[in-house]
C-alpha cells in the first residue's frame with residue numbers, strides 16, 4: 083500500500099480548480115515541482131513548437147522582487163474593482179469582498195509562496211493565425227495557457243494551491259529585468275504555488291453549457 087494521498091480524477095481536478103490565494107511557506111519538494119513542470123510540458127502548442135518557458139522562482143530575493151511589482155498593481159486593481167461594486171446589496175457584495183480580501187492576502191504574502199511559476203512566451207516561435215485581423219489577437223495565447231492550465235491541474239493532483247495571475251504584465255519590463263528574460267520573450271502568467279492555508283481547491287462557480295455552448299450556430303441553444 084502506498085502512503086501517497088489519493089489523487090483526484092481528472093473531472094474532479096477540473097471542477098475544483100479555484101483560485102487558492104492563501105499559501106503556506108513550506109517548501110515544495112523538487113520531485114513534486116518536477117511533476118508539475120512535466121504536466122506543463124505535455125500541453126499542446128501550435129505546430130508543437132512549445133514556444134514557452136517557465137521560470138520557477140524559489141529564491142527569496144527574486145520572490146520579493148516579484149511581490150514588490152505585483153502588490154501595488156493588485157492594490158490599484160482591487161481599489162477600482164471594489165468601487166465598481168459600490169452600492170450592491172450586502173449579500174451580493176459579500177462574495178466580492180471575500181475575493182478582495184483573499185487577493186489582498188496574496189499580494190501581501192506573495193514573497194512567502196514557496197514557488198512562483200513565471201510563464202514566458204515567444205511570439206516569434208508561434209504561428210499566430212489571427213495576428214493580422216482588426217481585433218486583439220488571441221490565438222497566440224493558445225500555445226501558452228494550456229501549459230499553464232496543465233501545471234495548475236497538476237497542482238490540484240499534488241495538493242498544492244495556486245492562482246493564475248497576470249497583473250505583473252502591467253510592469254513587464256521590470257519583471258524581465260528582474261528575471262533576466264531576454265528580448266523577444268513576453269510574460270504570460272505568474273502562478274504562485276504552495277500548500278494551502280485552508281481547504282485549498284474546492285467548489286467553483288461557473289456558468290453551465292446551457293449558457294455558454296451553442297448548437298451549430300452562435301446563439302442557438304445547445305440543449
Ligand SMILES: Cc1cc2nc3c(=O)[nH]c(=O)nc-3n(C[C@H](O)[C@H](O)[C@H](O)COP(=O)(O)O)c2cc1C
Pocket residue numbers: 099100101102103185188245246247248249250286287
Ligand atoms: C487570465 C487570468 C488572469 C488572472 N489574473 C489574476 C490576478 O492578477 N490576480 C488574482 O488574484 N487572480 C487572477 N486571476 C484569477 C481569477 O480572478 C479567478 O480565476 C476568477 O475570479 C474565478 O475565481 P475562482 O477560480 O476562485 O472560482 C486570473 C485568472 C485568469 C484566467
